[in-house]
């Protein structure tokens with residue numbers, strides 16, 4: 083069966099070890115978590131976890147079923163099979179060295195990257211986009227010399243209920 | 244009124260109708276034990292915490308109620324892990340209370356601290372660390388609810404010492420918890436599908452599993468099979484869910500299943516699988532399992548569906564409610580089977596039964612383990628609750644003791660835990676003091692929790708142990724014989740205690756039989772005594788369990804032992 087990336091959106095009760103239970107359920111059965119994002123929803127006692135994993139539809143259905151068995155899991159949705167929008171965010175620090183300074187400023191302008199902090203010796207950018215947009219931005223950032231970077235897990239939302 | 248944590252615990256257990264705790268004290272639970280001292284709650288002091296969990300497990304399997312344990316922190320808690328994993332694999336409802344160091348010390352490597360919720364996360368249905376006294380009563384209520392609802396399982400509740408010493412108001416009528424009950428959703432369309440599938444099937448077969456026993460659906464399953472003359476096979480965990488003496492019964496299927504059950508699975512054209520999870524010991528190679536059949540699977544747990552075997556019609560639901568719907572639907576729409584087709588199919592099954600019956604070779608010189616079990620069945624008229632250890636003893640019991648009633652075959656199926664049978668028998672006998680309760684044991688397994696003989700003796704819990712003593716880790720030896728050219732690497736157990744003297748040392752009765760003609764009289768005597776009795780049967784040492792499907796083979800491809808010459 084064809085393996086592909088699946089984005090699971092999981093609603094859970096916000097209990098101290100709920101993330102450990104979810105990670106353990108996958109890890110213990112030999113499935114990998116590629117990316118992860120967790121936060122509370124509009125209700126503090128309920129959290130949403132967005133998680134990506136790679137596998138065949140069969141494997142992912144099995145993962146969904148295993149997750150559904152957990153007492154603190156309220157709902158599991160596979161957003162891959164419905165119309166949904168995906169975003170990742172990166173924060174990047176570029177050092178404004180003498181030889182790169184002009185090149186960096188030009189790249190920021192042409193790409194319309196959002197500058198969060200601009201200092202004499204460095205600059206911090208915030209870039210959002212879907213997976214491929216972020217990958218593309220990284221290709222463009224690479225020659226500018228990335229001093230440090232943080233990339234979030236994917237978050238996603240389905241278009242209709 | 245304000246109550247202490249320890250008092251709330253005991254009151255909450257009363258609310259849950261708990262009538263016995265299997266436990267073992269220690270530093271972190273001293274306060275709880277002090278409260279027990281003042282209370283009327285029954286407590287059985289085991290000799291090892293693993294024994295406490297297996298005893299509670301046996302109690303739960305026989306009664307259908309939640310079994311309860313209480314142990315201390317650290318080593319007391321870690322000693323429960325094998326028992327918890329055993330219950331988890333077989334979906335047995337337990338609540339295990341563990342002591343814990345005070346909340347302020349958690350994470351400090353305090354004396355006898357261990358992260359037992361972390362350790363048991365993968366082998367419990369759920370677990371809790373109670374962080375404040377206000378959470379105590381609701382957590383206990385939730386724990387019992389989770390343990391027995393839906394697909395049951397063990398729940399662990401970790402109780403820090405300071406929380407149990409704190410006080411709060413206790414008002415059992417006003418505890419609000421989440422609802423864990425699964426509401427039954429009828430599926431009329433699926434029932435129509437079943438109707439169609441049954442109508443076009445010529446060779447239907449029912450496969451019954453542990454979910455039928457846990458779901459208390461034996462009467463429905465039996466009614467369905469008898470009404471429409473559908474033969475029935477079962478998994479190890481399903482034994483007793485359909486009467487073992489009914490002509491429609493084919494016995495257990497799988498690795499040590501009967502020839503005719505495995506042939507029926509391989510030739511049926513419709514398989515109605517109820518409360519089973521298609522374990523690899525049952526299916527053999529998946530490729531050829533029920534290859535000619537459309538499969539209907541009924542299970543309460545969606546994760547059991549399409550896990551190992553891909554089925555044609557999954558029905559997610561409680562086994563009893565779903566079978567009831569099915570029976571009503573078939574009756575309402577006047578389902579009838581073609582008598583000619585059914586006769587042909589049942590005739591085929593009878594032919595297989597005649598060709599390779601479940602049998603063994605009696606040579607008159609040695610005690611055959613199968614003969615011991617048959618004699619036990621005869622003497623008890625099948626009216627006994629049997630626990631087993633693990634290995635050949637377990638498989639011979641499954642094959643030769645024909646279980647007619649649910650909750651009477653009590654065995655560690657999923658995990659295969661040696662040392663389960665004796666403590667489990669103690670739990671069963673505690674619940675049913677008037678029933679004959681027998682642990683059919685192996686000489687290796689019995690030594691894993693032999694200390695529980697003291698528990699049986701102390702509380703006069705008159706379990707009977709039928710020890711099938713072959714001086715070997717027999718099942719492992721069998722594999723070495725068949726697949727490792729008889730290289731018996733570390734499976735000879737002739738160096739063992741004299742079990743009769745050992746029984747006597749524990750203050751119970753020990754008996755021994757070394758010849759076939761002694762078997763019946765020793766069993767008769769042992770069963771009649773009003774004391775715990777260990778009966779040491781010196782059986783044929785290198786007897787094997789047959790039929791046997793070799794690992795990775797199709798289940799229709801069986802070794803039949805010496806009978807292979809005949810066929």
Ligand SMILES: Cc1ncc(C[n+]2csc(CCOP(=O)(O)OP(=O)(O)O)c2C)c(N)n1
Nearest residue numbers: 634635636659661685686687688716717718
């Ligand atoms: C705790 C544990 N350790 C090891 C095993 C592996 N094992 C399965 S059967 C068996 C032999 C059991 O010997 P015995 O109790 O004498 O039973 P027999 O097969 O001889 O009837 C062993 C070692 C197990 N199932 N459980």
Ligand SMILES: [Mg+2]
Nearest residue numbers: 685686715717
């Ligand atoms: Mg043995």
